[in-house]
Amino acid sequence: MAQYVKKDDDRDEEAEYSPFSGIEKGAVLQEARVFNDPQLDSRRCSQVITKLLYLLNQGDSFTKTEATEVFFSVTKLFQAKDIGLRRMVYLIIKELSPCADEVIIVTSSLMKDMNSKTDVYRANAIRVLCRITDGTLLTQIERYLKQAIVDKNPVVASAALVSGIHLLQTNPEIVKRWSNEVQEAVQSRAALVQFHALALLQQIRQNDRLAVSKLVTSLTKGTVRSPLAQCLLIRYTSQVIRESSNSQTGDRPFYDYLEGCLRHKAEMVIFEAARAITELSGVTSRELTPAITVLQLFLSSSKPVLRFAAVRTLNKVAMTHPMAVTTCNIDMESLISDQNRSIATLAITTLLKTGNESGVDRLMKQITNFMSDIADEFKIVVVDAIRSLCLKFPLKFRTLMGFLSNILREEGGFEYKKAIVDSIVTIIRDIPDAKESGLLHLCEFIEDCEFTYLSTQILHFLGIEGPKTSDPSKFIRYIYNRVILENPTVRASAVSTLAKFGAMVDSLKPRIFVLLRRCLYDNDDEVRDRATLYLNTIGGDGSVVETDKDVKEFLFGSFDLPLANLETSLKNYEPSEEPFNVSSVPREVKSQPYAEKKAAAKKPTGLSAPPAGPTSTADSYEKLLLSIPEFSNFGQLFKSSAPVELTEAETEYAVNVVKHIFDKHIVFQYNCTNTIPEQLLEDVTILVDASEAEEFEELATKPLKSLPYDTPGQTFVAFEKLQGVPAVGKFSNVLRFIVKEVDTSTGEAEEDGVEDEYQLEEFEVVSADYMLKVGVSNFRNAWDNLGEDFERVDEYGLGPRDSLKEAVSAVINLLGMQPCEGTEVVAGNSRSHTCLLSGVYVGNVKVLVRLSFGVDNAKEVAMKLAVRSEDEAVSDAIHELVAN
């Protein structure tokens, strides 16, 4: 750092004069000695500080010692009485950002200035001190800061308020004590003081929704003079509206205030209000109209900033409410020729979103002229907009596809080209008519494509879509050209694509084979290997025969093995008589830190620890269970519970259980994880004691062959029960296994193991396990449809509860049913609540429940439970559930 890098920018300028040309750090630091002169020359000192600031501003940095030295000599300048010099002193202290020890030296000088009669001193000393101070000093100066906030000089007040905003990040507890003074400053007549005070006040109260709401209520009625403060108030108002938007009854609170702001005299405020209205959640077109009207006026403003702001906001609105923006279409169209290309791009993409089908052709003509003179980043935006337009108006694909293929041929960077290719691919997928022409456009593109990534992607896509077209043979020429002309990566993927055509289109097979055989002489290994593989698997000697289904699946089917697992298994495979078996590769998507020698012996198991979403897991559970022969005849899976933990967190072995309910059976899936790196567990089983679950009879167990460190595995136990009966009971469990020591450095396990057991916690099968969460969209209709035939009503006392909310969620969990129409949410301090639940009980019986809760002063909760279902017994069962 000590070495000085010359920053003189002016040296090659002919006669250009700069007061700083040839300036050098070393020399300036020398000059800084004037700060120590007994007789201070203020003007000279100011000049030197300016030079120091110049160096810092140009990106020069001082070493620690240099900075300290400068800082110390600068502190001497507090003796000078020159305001201009003092200002420069303040500035350089802030730039040097002194450390804590150094701060102490200037503290007293700055505190003196904070109490000076000169306003400029007070304001700046506050800003400097608050910037460099730490929390300890703050308590000492707090008194002065509070005074300063209500200072009659607006500059001083603003300085204190802004410093407060910064200090709130580091010392919130202190700043929060200034609330009263800040409140007073909000009423200030000075515009910026009001703005700063409002900003600070809101940040102090940020976490107190009620207080913010009160603040907004009082200020929206009063007079906030400063436009900036008014903008803040609009933001806070939107925040309050957002948080209170639970009750969708009648008029939106504060909407009138926002609408009133549309008539404010400051454009800044009008725009802020218009934007706030467009961003209201669930905004209606009636609410939107006045905001759109003012934004439309902005579109024809002479100021680019106004046009930009308006068109950007309207562009966003067009995504959700295209109809509301169509009124601005004429103004938008004139903006296509706007000097400012950002505005023009936004106008075009807005038009693409709002335009109707008949206008597409005209619009595309305009865009074609426009594309040539905008940058790639804007072009990508336009391409994306055209893709959505094409999906919206599929009949117009010819025009739009033509446009895309034209711009694909023109110059452009990778990101731009990729956006176009992606768009064409999407259109081909979604619009069948566009397929042939789209594929040909892509073929032409790869004839002259400089991006390997795009070429391989397109070749892959051609391999999937090409054979399905009416005349696949016309693509072959393009593909084979790649084999002749391109780099090895593209050649290899072209070989794969050719093979796909060969496998899928039997009539082409002999010709494809000729081409593939030529590839056997390629000078790249990968290309040759691929050609050999395909020639040998697809159809032997090239005669016209059906390619085996298994081969197709193997070569072109989706590959769902985790690649890392395959790699590990391949590495562990020792060449022997026994061929490598792909199905022996574990499918868990988890990294295996220790190589597992016996991977080949392991059966493929399903997904590991169950993911969060219940609906998405249901499918995978069912697949998993049906894949196990012992369980395959159990029929359809009715419900799988959420995992129940059977071990404490951070124990040696982590086990949880998932209860799978079938019509006549129940299967417990134990997900086990071994958390000890030095152990390998084998033959893992669970001993289940069902003595407290009399209605169940153990049917089968499926042990886990091996459980290495940190790789979850599953073992299953199946029980039989009576058909359709919601049998309940308690199960206690013991984990039994053979433990083998593992050498963590090599990952090898010892030959001999010891049998061991591990006590797990017990769990219950409860009635809620037989209840499927199925919502209904209209509860009242569903309720009426079920009729009163099997309605059962009763009242229960739930005893004292922490809150009504807690009681409601406890009952919902007990029943395991789906809350409807958002009735699971209990309003803050209400004293009664009605909750609607729906579900399907085992045996496919539809059940609806209406719960009415009430709470008294002693927090005693009472509940009325009304059940309707398709079966009397089920209605009774629900009541029994609650009664117990």
Next chain:
Amino acid sequence: MATSARRDACPAIKNLLLLDSEGRRVAVKYYTDEWPTNAAKLAFERSIFAKTLKTNARTEAEIVMFENNVVLYKFIQDLHLFVTGGDNENELALASVLQGFSEAVTLLLRGNVDQREALENLDMMFLCLDEIVDAGMILETDGSLIAGKVATHSIDDGAPLSEQYLVRPL
């Protein structure tokens, strides 16, 4: 200093730039860590300068989206002024800052707004930046008030007569 990008927060300024007609720094000030090194800052200045160079931002302030920021700019003679704010910022609030910035510079340089004059009065340019934005927070947007605060060169009470002077050419 974590300046939140959330809309209910205050309008925040990310930087103020005063560049010359070749894109070189006259005076700049950054208020976020978005450009942590001097190299990153220079790169930002170079690209925004190049991007805006051909536009006409003399009569009215212009605006451009740049790297997820909104940049407002105005050219006066051979000086290029820039104000950068976040993606979601109220463009017109940023415009008011730029307006104050350019008015103050014009007033402080007494109408001779060019690179040489700005360098000769660089102390005032630094003070000017300091009076417009404090650590990202808008401090003042009124050009004449900003210039007034910068140009208070009176001597405080009790200063000896020898220290008094009015104009301080560099």
